Amino acid sequence: MQSCRKVLDTLSLKEAGNASLIMSRYVKNLDDKNESKRVLFSAMTHAALNAKNLYAKAFTMRHDILSAKAISKFFRTTQPLAAGLGNSNVIESGLSLNHIYGVPYLTGSAIKGITAHYCSEIFGAEDPDYKAPDDDNPSEPAGKIYEALFGKIAPENEQEAGLLRFYDAWMTPESIRNAFIMDVMTPHHGSDFADPTPINFLTVNGDFEIFIGSSNLEEDKKWLDFAFSLTEAALRNYGIGGK
Helix, strand or coil: CHHHHHHHHHCCCCCCCCHHHHHHHCCCCCCCHHHHHHHHHHHHHHHHHHCHHHHHHHHHHHHHHHCCCEEEEEEECCCCEECCCCCCCCCCCCCCECCCCCCEEECHHHHHHHHHHHHHHHHCCCCHHHCCCCCCCCCCCCCHHHHHHHCECCCHHHCECCCCEECCEEECHHHHHHCEEEEEECCCCCCCCCCCCCEEEEEECCEEEEEEECCCCCCCHHHHHHHHHHHHHHHHHCCCCEC
């Protein structure tokens, strides 16, 4: 362990190209967490910039491939976004980063979840066809339109996929330079009278391309447009990621 630590002490990260690998595996000094985080966060920023050219090519290629089966729209964060705080890493808080390129992204499951929740809460309040299944009452089925769009999840032997396909949202290459923002949380321990314990963590800022698709773009266009209207409203009113 000590020999491994000595290697880390002399390791230069100037040429590193994967912020995800750095966040998952590298921390220089466990005795000084705040200083270690500053070094780590700085290294992550440089790594993301080093990967930008390669990532830009992958971003364009992915856009061209997905465009054949999905439509996309770009969304910009209006405040620092914390996504993946519970992900495993060498520090207290995580971040959702593409494992290959180390660039922030939003999972398709998170986008689908917030879209489905908004559909059920807002439209379902007026029309039961848009209502999600009741977790407290498994015998109460979801609304017909909700199941058609997002899938049928119960009972187990009758599960069906929905019409919509939600893909991971990649950050645009132009956003990488200012993608990472350091923030701080101050949780209390013991009681409300205890001194706060500042914890530095990373958030992200930038533009993301969200894809929503189906098996037939032409026939399902109205439903895809409706899905994007739900997603846009959900992101604007509910937000996404940690709070």
